[in-house]
Amino acid sequence: MIKYLKTIDEKCVGCTTCTAVCSKLYFKEGNPAKSAIQVNGLGKGAFHLIACDQECRKCVAECPTQAISVNKTGVVMIDKKLCVGCLACVAVCPIEAMRYYPGGKNPFKCIACGACVKTCPKQALEIATKEERV
Amino acid sequence: MSPTKKDFPLLSEWRYEKGAVRRGYNMRTLHVDVGTRTAKQKTVSEDMKQRFIGGKGFGLKLLWDGTKPETKWDSPENEIVIAMGPVCGNTNYPGSGKSLVVSISPMTGVPIDSNVGGYFGPYLKFSGFDALEIQGKADRETIVFIDGNEGLVQFYEAPSSLPEDSHLLAEALTRAFAKDEQDLQSVSVVSAGRGADHSPMGVLNFSLFDKRRKGCRVKQAGRGGIGSVLRNKKIRAIVGRYRGVEQNSNDAADPAAVQRIGLKLHREIIVNDDKQCKMRKQGTAHLMEVMNDYDLLPTKNHKYGQDPRGPEIASWVWEKLFSQDLPDGCWFGCTMACAHAVDQFELETGPYKGQKVCVDGPEYETAAGCGSNLYVWDPHGILEINFYCDTYGIDTISVGTTCGFLMECWELGILNAQRTGGIDLRWGNWQAVCELMHQLAEGRGFGLLMGKGVKFLAEHFTREFGADRQLMKDIALHGKGLEQSEYISKESLAQQGGYYLTNKGPQHDEAWVIFMDMVNNRIPTFENKAEALHYFPMFRTWFGLQGLCKLPWNDVEPADNKKWSEPNKVPEHVDNYRELYTAITGESLDWEGMIRQSERVYNFQRVFNLRLGHGKRVDDYPPYRAMGPVTEDEYLSRAERYDKQLKEKVGIDPAGMATSDKIAAMRKHREAQYESLIDAVFKRRGWTQDGVPTPEHLKKIGMDLGEVLAVVEKHV
Structure with missing residues (x-):
């Protein structure tokens, strides 16, 4: 089974509570550039949420130091001790869910911790599970 | 059974103060003498940095200082220098992990330079040194171990149980010198092989531990026999260890810019x-x-x-x-x-x-x-x-x-x-x-x-x-004395020059101009060809000064590369390099400055050849097989092409001529063409017609060091 953050664009109103919670939790500052979940405005009140689907794992295959691996719950994790910050993972991510901020040592990504889920006022986010693709 | 570290008798050791890389430089190099089993550090002066930049530039400078005009490949004072360059070791820009190795070659008697991957070079840099000089001759099979985390250089005797062949040797040494399983990727081995004991064409194998294959891979500093020099010194291997590579181990002036430029190329590669x-x-x-x-x-x-x-x-x-x-x-x-x-x-x-x-x-x-x-x-x-x-x-x-x-x-x-x-x-x-x-x-x-x-x-x-x-x-x-690499140069006069008007011998890494010359006919005149044989060798030399690989320059191109007037230079990538250099070193550089950096080192290498009794026009001729058809069957296999050339370019009607006469006429023409090419190239490079850099030119490019001028003055 794969644990992941399920995003429901139709419910999102673009309040960015999720990005503030995420960046505060992991970077101690409210800054959407340091949030693992991203809220993209599409215009006319529509939004698109981006977070790692934990499924494609192209970053896992690309990492030269095997700093990126899949944990027991199916979540793709980065081991900062092994990461050399090359950003190859950022380049191969097809949905730009692997993130970095300028000058930061390591890339970062959603690890389906659920912090944002609890604070989303519109229930646009859920921690869900899905089957491994064979 | 592979030996463990305790099976290696320790002969001597030297501890050093760990420093920190600043803006891509350590400003010191490591000198190792395997004869006396001693190590010392040397300071890199600001003048050396400005004039020689790094990588191959540092390598040649150290080799010059360490050797004499009489030094032969197997003289004890001949050196193997492994040098990296300021850009080397960044993890963001593809192709940034190269070591440049120089030595007086057993094949040519002049300095050879070889560009090689593997982890050794970057690890050496983060261990505190911009270059490693190895001199002397050991009296027993010796392993030099540099531990960049401990600040330690050790000399070991190779145990008799140590395998000789590279694929086993690199593996055995990696496992012996790694602290634990997690440490395997922190070790890189430089070694030669049994073949190098008996031949001047020995390579240096630089290892990298491949985590997925759970074993060592090796990349080669292949040309010119540097592995034979290593074995002549009775060095079995040089082992480097460094753990802790990070995004900004180079202490770049602008690490965010390094990331941005690197990511741009990562994405270009992934897409294109x-x-x-x-x-x-x-x-x-x-x-x-x-x-x-x-x-x-x-x-x-x-x-x-x-x-x-x-x-x-x-x-x-x-x-x-x-x-x-x-x-x-x-x-x-x-x-x-x-x-x-x-x-x-x-x-x-x-x-x-x-x-x-x-x-x-x-x-x-x-x-x-x-x-x-x-x-x-x-x-x-x-x-x-x-x-x-x-x-x-x-x-x-x-x-x-x-x-x-x-x-x-x-x-x-x-x-x-x-x-x-x-x-x-x-x-x-x-x-x-x-x-x-x-x-x-x-x-x-x-x-x-x-x-x-x-x-x-x-x-x-x-x-x-x-x-x-x-x-x-x-x-x-x-x-x-160096074997030509593997492209047919017969129909490209410029490539004949690209191969043979080189400092180290016919190796394509200086200039690969066949397509622009033969296929696309972009450099039709002698002056055009001379300009290409100035620009490309200088531009490609720049990779060697920085610790870069040439391949990401033009083996991937921006999708809109053709919009530029000179797409074969891949201008956007040249600008990436300029920007990358500035982002790491904090020093500004324009395109002309890049060429000027290379020109200094390139001319220095030419003078180095002269100092060793070579480096003249007479040394720069190809064998005729590289220029045209030698044998009758060779001519006849492309008779239509050659006959047409005789008619149109030489002004001879081949009808009724014997094949041997046609070959002779063609040869006369092509050899004359090559002479004219040399004339044009030497002129463009600021050399005399005998191939000697003029004092005026050396002054103009900032390579007018007294000892350099003293060498050329004997020849002009």
Whole structure:
């Protein structure tokens, strides 16, 4: 089974509570550039949420130091001790869910911790599970 | 049973104060004398940094200072210098992990420089040194260990249980010197092989621990015999260890800019590579069919450039053999990932017959030199030669070119079974080539002779077997003693210059101008060609000053590259490099400044050749096989082309002429053309017509050091 953050664009109103919670939790500052979940405005009140689907794992295959691996719950994790910050993972991510901020040592990504889920006022986010693709 | 570290008798050690890299530099180098088993550090002056920049520049400067005009390759004071450059070791820009190795070459007698991947160089840099100089001769089999985390240089005696062949040696040393399983990737080994004990064409193998394959891979500082120098010094290996590489281990002035420029190229590679060169799937072997299509793929000792059997070793064949979807970079963050390997390859000959091994490569040069050039169309044969070259520590290019020469001599009847000790050297017999390799590794038989290279063999066959002197000279493909690499240069005058108007000998890394010259006709005049043979060697030298790989420059291009007036320079990428240099060093640089940095080092190397008694016009001529058809069958195979040229370019009507007369007329024309090319190139480079950099030019480019001027003044 794969644990992941399920995003429901139709419910999102673009309040960015999720990005503030995420960046505060992991970077101690409210800054959407340091949030693992991203809220993209599409215009006319529509939004698109981006977070790692934990499924494609192209970053896992690309990492030269095997700093990126899949944990027991199916979540793709980065081991900062092994990461050399090359950003190859950022380049191969097809949905730009692997993130970095300028000058930061390591890339970062959603690890389906659920912090944002609890604070989303519109229930646009859920921690869900899905089957491994064979 | 592989030895553990306690099996290595410690002979001596030296501790050093760990420093910190600042803006890409340590501003100190490490000097090791294996004779006295001592190490010391040397300060890099601001003047040295500004004038020589780093990498090959530092290497040549240290080599110059450490040697004398009389120094030979096997003199104790000859050095092996491994130097990195300020940009080396960044993990963001693809192709940033190269070490530049220089030494006085056993093949040419002048400095050779070789550009190599693997983790050793960047680890050495983060261990606190911009370069490593190795001097002296050991009295016993010695291992030099540099532990960058501990600040420690140690000299060990190699235990007798240590294997000799590279694929086992690198693995054994990595496991012995790593602290634990997690530490394996922190160790990199520089070693040579048994072949290098008996031949001047020995390579240095630089290892990297491949976590996915759970074993060592090796990349080669291949050209010019630096591995033979290592073995002559009785050094079994140099082992480096460094743990803790980070995004900004270089202490870049602007680390965010390094990330931004690197990520831009990562993305370009991910998006464009599959539509362009397919480096991520095929590596440089993607060139095979392209070269065959353009009559540039050497077959039968560079006699021809095309063969109907070419597709048997085309890129798609290699793509199937290479293990796919692995991050096969030779340094972290190289998404071009061209360092492919064939896994679980079962050997059919030699001491490892029946074993399954990992073969690094083949790259284009190996597939062409040890494949088509020998008329070997069986990928298995090419892989087997490739493996044994690597593990015995012998250069695949020199082996390919030398064996091509031997097979042609067999065809000509100069060689026979009696003279080769029973080895049948007919075209395509890859098992025979492997047998030569095995003999060379053991230092016996005809293989030992093969290992001496074509310059020696051409003279030897003339002397011993009465072979025609001129024919031997014409078909022994070398310049200055170094075997030519694997492109047919006959129809590109500029490429003849690209190969032979070089400092180290005919190696394509200085200039590859065949397409712009022959195919696209963008440099039709002598002045155009001279400009290309100024710009490209200087531009490519710049990679060697920085610790960069050339491949990400033009083996991937921006999608809109053609919009520029000179797309063959890949202007956007040149600008990436300029910006990357500034982001790391904090020093501004424009395009002209890049060329000027290289020009200083390039001219210094030319003067270095002069200092050693070479480096003149007379040293810069190709054998005729690299310029035109030597034999009648060679002429007749492309008679239409040559006849047309005689008519249109030479002004001779070939009708009714005997083929031998046509060959002579063509030769006269082409040799005259080459003379005119030299005239134009030397003029453009600021050299006399004898190939000596003028004092005025040296002053203009900032290489007017007293000791440099003292050398040229004897020749102008």
